[in-house]
Amino acid sequence: MLKRFSISLEEELLAIFDEQMKARSYSNRSEAIRDLIRKTFVKEEWEADKQVMGVISLVYDHHQHKLQEKVTEVQHDYHHHIVSTTHVHMDHDNCLEVIVVKGKAREVQELSDHLTALRGVRDGNLAMSSTGKALH
Ligand code: NI
Secondary structure (H helix, E strand, O other), X not given: OOXXXXXXXXXXXXXXXXXXXXXXXXXXXXXHHHHHHHHHHHHHHHHOOOEEEEEEEEEEEOOOOOHHHHHHHHHHHOHHHEEEEEEEEOOOOEEEEEEEEEEEHHHHHXXXXXXXXXXXXXXXXXXXXXXXXXXX
């Protein structure tokens, strides 16, 4: 059974989507969205158990109450996954924290999500690299 729902998108993003859709010969937006969803989740599922190394980068406001402590606390909760942490004082207000991590893709993603979701974190990114074999 098909269900309908509506999506709000920025004009520019929609323009890019429509362009890509045409380039890939999709006849309508629904079919393109369905494929994107399938591909994304199937890929994630397939990759979830793979051993990866990753780099999490966070930009946050160090004036935000207790944020620095929380960022450290989350990292201690995942200490088996943390290889190293580098803290850079970007400017008067902002800190950049670059955290090298390892473990299963699912766990590394979860750690990144925890950190990025903290209030006051302005930007959070995770880049994962797979070795193709198990890490120690
Ligand atoms: Ni700092």
